[in-house]
Amino acid sequence: MGAFKETKFPADAPVAQKAVGWVDDRFPLTKLWNDQWGKYYAPKNFNFWYIFGSLAALVLVLQIVTGIFLTMHYKPDANLAFASVEYIMREVPWGWLVRYMHSTGASSFFIIVYLHMTRGLLYGSYRKPRELVWLFGFAVFLCLMAEAFFGYLLPWGQMSYWGAQVIVNLFGAIPLIGPDLSLWIRGDYVVSDATLNRFFAFHVIAIPLVLLGLVAAHLIALHEVGSSNPDGIEVKENLGADGHPVDSIPSHPYYTVHDIFGVSVFLVLFSAVVFFAPEMGGYFLEYNNFLPGDSLKTPLHIAPTWYFTPFYSVLRATTADFMWVLMVGVAAYVSFLWLKSKLAFRTKAVIAVIALLAIIGMLPSVLDAKFWGVVFFGGSVVILAFLPWLDHSPVKSIRYRPDWHKYVYAGLFISFLLLGYLGTQPPAPVGTIVSQIATLYYFAFFLLMPWWSEMGTFKKVPDRVVFHAH
Amino acid sequence: MNFSKKLLAILALLPGLAFASEGGFPLDKAPDRSHNMAALQNGAKLFVNYCLNCHNASSMRYNRLRDLGLTEDQIKQNLLFTGEKVGEMMTTAMPAKDAKAWFGTVPPDLSVIARAKASPGNTGGDYLYTYLRTFYKDDSRPTGFNNMVLPNAAMPHVLWELQGVQSAKFVEEKDPHDEAKTMHKFAGFEQVKPGSMSKLEFDTAVADLVGYMEWMAEPAQQQRKRLGVWVLLFMTGFAILAWRLNASFWKEVK
Numbered sequence: 001m002g003a004f005k006e007t008k009f010p011a012d013a014p015v016a017q018k019a020v021g022w023v024d025d026r027f028p029l030t031k032l033w034n035d036q037w038g039k040y041y042a043p044k045n046f047n048f049w050y051i052f053g054s055l056a057a058l059v060l061v062l063q064i065v066t067g068i069f070l071t072m073h074y075k076p077d078a079n080l081a082f083a084s085v086e087y088i089m090r091e092v093p094w095g096w097l098v099r100y101m102h103s104t105g106a107s108s109f110f111i112i113v114y115l116h117m118t119r120g121l122l123y124g125s126y127r128k129p130r131e132l133v134w135l136f137g138f139a140v141f142l143c144l145m146a147e148a149f150f151g152y153l154l155p156w157g158q159m160s161y162w163g164a165q166v167i168v169n170l171f172g173a174i175p176l177i178g179p180d181l182s183l184w185i186r187g188d189y190v191v192s193d194a195t196l197n198r199f200f201a202f203h204v205i206a207i208p209l210v211l212l213g214l215v216a217a218h219l220i221a222l223h224e225v226g227s228s229n230p231d232g233i234e235v236k237e238n239l240g241a242d243g244h245p246v247d248s249i250p251s252h253p254y255y256t257v258h259d260i261f262g263v264s265v266f267l268v269l270f271s272a273v274v275f276f277a278p279e280m281g282g283y284f285l286e287y288n289n290f291l292p293g294d295s296l297k298t299p300l301h302i303a304p305t306w307y308f309t310p311f312y313s314v315l316r317a318t319t320a321d322f323m324w325v326l327m328v329g330v331a332a333y334v335s336f337l338w339l340k341s342k343l344a345f346r347t348k349a350v351i352a353v354i355a356l357l358a359i360i361g362m363l364p365s366v367l368d369a370k371f372w373g374v375v376f377f378g379g380s381v382v383i384l385a386f387l388p389w390l391d392h393s394p395v396k397s398i399r400y401r402p403d404w405h406k407y408v409y410a411g412l413f414i415s416f417l418l419l420g421y422l423g424t425q426p427p428a429p430v431g432t433i434v435s436q437i438a439t440l441y442y443f444a445f446f447l448l449m450p451w452w453s454e455m456g457t458f459k460k461v462p463d464r465v466v467f468h469a470h
Numbered sequence: 471m472n473f474s475k476k477l478l479a480i481l482a483l484l485p486g487l488a489f490a491s492e493g494g495f496p497l498d499k500a501p502d503r504s505h506n507m508a509a510l511q512n513g514a515k516l517f518v519n520y521c522l523n524c525h526n527a528s529s530m531r532y533n534r535l536r537d538l539g540l541t542e543d544q545i546k547q548n549l550l551f552t553g554e555k556v557g558e559m560m561t562t563a564m565p566a567k568d569a570k571a572w573f574g575t576v577p578p579d580l581s582v583i584a585r586a587k588a589s590p591g592n593t594g595g596d597y598l599y600t601y602l603r604t605f606y607k608d609d610s611r612p613t614g615f616n617n618m619v620l621p622n623a624a625m626p627h628v629l630w631e632l633q634g635v636q637s638a639k640f641v642e643e644k645d646p647h648d649e650a651k652t653m654h655k656f657a658g659f660e661q662v663k664p665g666s667m668s669k670l671e672f673d674t675a676v677a678d679l680v681g682y683m684e685w686m687a688e689p690a691q692q693q694r695k696r697l698g699v700w701v702l703l704f705m706t707g708f709a710i711l712a713w714r715l716n717a718s719f720w721k722e723v724k
Contacts, residue, residue: 044723083528086529086581086582087529089529089688089690090529090534090689090690091531096688096690096694097694100694249723253719254719254720254723257712257715257716257719257720258716258719260715260716261709261712261713261716263712264705264708264709264711264712264713267709268702268705268706268709271701272698272702275694275695275698275699275701275702276695276698278694279585281590282588282589282590287585287586287587287588287589287594288586290582290583290585290586291578292579469723469724470720470721470723
């Protein structure tokens with residue numbers, strides 16, 4: 001590090017230039033802006049699917065700002081919480097708008113993040129060298145789920161109350177420590193004031209802090225390796241005379257104006273919901289949640305908010321009968337792995353031992369289906385983290401994969417949507433069977449990916465990105 | 471249509487897979503009173519006279535009724551009976567403990583009940599409108615009345631003087647799916663004792679009351695929708711500008 005040197009500006013230089021220069025001598029302001037956005041070169045062939053990252057950032061800011069104003073009027077007290085939300089809706093000037101923006105923002109956040117992840121899946125955005133981008137993103141998704149779960153208790157309605165009760169009770173399925181663990185999480189024998197207070201603390205400070213850090217890491221990692229694109233071509237392998245990739249353009253101004261356009265379209269849709277359908281037919285604000293939480297009145301049908309239902313369906317699909325299918329599934333998968341995989345013998349042996357223990361554990365007399373439901377529920381989320389290592393396709397983008405791969409992906413999306421839909425419904429025999437089939441497909445998609453993803457005839461990936469000038 | 475467009479089309483269809491309708495007594499559609507100030511004022515009067523004796527509406531401030539075109543003086547003179555101030559919340563004089571002893575349960579707070587009782591395909595107003603009109607004589611119940619929408623309701627038929635007394639006719643029908651079973655099927659009401667109102671007058675009065683309860687569940691609703699029109703117009707204009715701005719920059723990208 002050299003000695004500190006003050007940049008000299010001519011006396012008649014604009015004040016703004018001098019001010020920025022003064023800061024730049026002491027803090028890398030211009031450098032940060034240029035590295036992260038101003039001169040960050042991004043592929044020029046981004047399509048519709050590439051807007052959701054910016055939109056997620058926008059909604060994050062929206063949630064934080066509206067959240068701060070809600071915190072000024074909300075009371076984290078079991079006796080006051082429900083009424084304080086109605087106080088915000090009626091007595092606080094513009095409180096209704098802030099609250100609806102926050103509740104609509106929560107659902108929008110998940111719609112955006114699911115589409116953002118779909119993009120990653122379609123175009124192989126998680127592939128080398130973007131594994132860490134994906135992992136940070138996955139951690140952001142986990143935080144988002146935690147944030148939504150803790151936040152959903154705060155209005156203290158019937159769904160808030162019983163939803164939290166059901167989810168906290170899931171921890172009770174863990175052998176030995178389960179019941180004590182869920183007691184420790186709740187801080188009481190039922191969801192109560194103690195639970196509300198700690199959930200409030202997690203929702204307004206603990207999780208948002210972690211979330212912001214992870215979002216920063218996600219962006220730094222992305223801007224370090226550079227963005228992928230719908231063709232899955234590494235644009236940095238084809239540099240122009242100026243040292244920048246020939247197929248890239250600086251984010252500013254091109255993606256600035258592009259994202260402003262995307263944001264404006266999003267805001268039209270967002271405002272339409274906030275002002276004309278804030279309940280969104282009972283999906284964004286559930287009807288039952290307009291009744292105060294009551295520990296003595298269990299609602300007939302308890303379902304989590306729509307964005308959790310795909311994973312919740314996996315939990316419900318894991319019935320005692322279904323355990324036999326799962327045991328066969330695990331045995332078949334390990335035999336397949338043993339025969340087909342190129343893993344080292346020791347790794348295979350470890351996997352086989354774990355699988356054997358799991359199968360023994362799945363016997364009805366050992367661990368009950370509820371425990372395995374929780375395991376598969378968690379597994380259905382966690383498995384996403386392994387995508388960079390499960391996908392062995394020689395090309396990144398769906399565009400150059402064999403056509404039948406598209407149906408494999410379509411099957412995943414349909415399974416996910418079906419699970420999501422069924423999770424909002426009361427349990428029914430046909431629904432359970434459909435959700436079990438969808439669950440099997442969902443896991444098979446990922447667990448068999450190392451094999452099917454390299455099968456078939458791949459199309460030739462062009463040297464330059466496909467771009468049609470506007 | 472390429473793959474991602476197909477996928478989007480599937481996503482767009484998803485909300486169409488709405489909840490399946492739930493069973494129970496079919497609900498009548500509550501007439502829309504949201505723009506009829508006279509009806510909403512009448513509903514407020516009925517609400518204060520008949521509902522607030524037992525129920526609270528503890529999130530609702532009396533002087534918010536100014537939104538329905540009433541002045542503070544009118545509210546004081548017509549709707550306040552027991553020395554409350556216009557700045558106070560609508561609370562009942564009945565202690566919760568007594569209510570529990572008399573009805574077996576504390577009557578629920580009605581501030582947002584019209585939102586809570588909504589279900590897929592029906593508004594909370596539909597529920598209340600049907601509920602309040604389907605009390606029928608049933609001597610086996612402690613209150614002497616039963617209800618079609620909420621069987622064995624703890625609530626007495628508070629509006630019986632207005633509606634009169636009706637009995638419900640039931641017929642025993644063979645279950646088409648199971649010959650061995652018979653179904654206890656509702657076959658209409660029969661007026662046993664006339665009330666002070668005709669059927670039409672009573673339906674209108676209940677519609678006003680329910681209209682008021684829907685308004686009370688979200689007093690900002692009309693303001694929200696009015697403002698929403700302007701916000702959408704502005705955002706659409708902004709989107710068009712942003713679209714052209716984007717196009718003008720991207721023209722130079724070859």
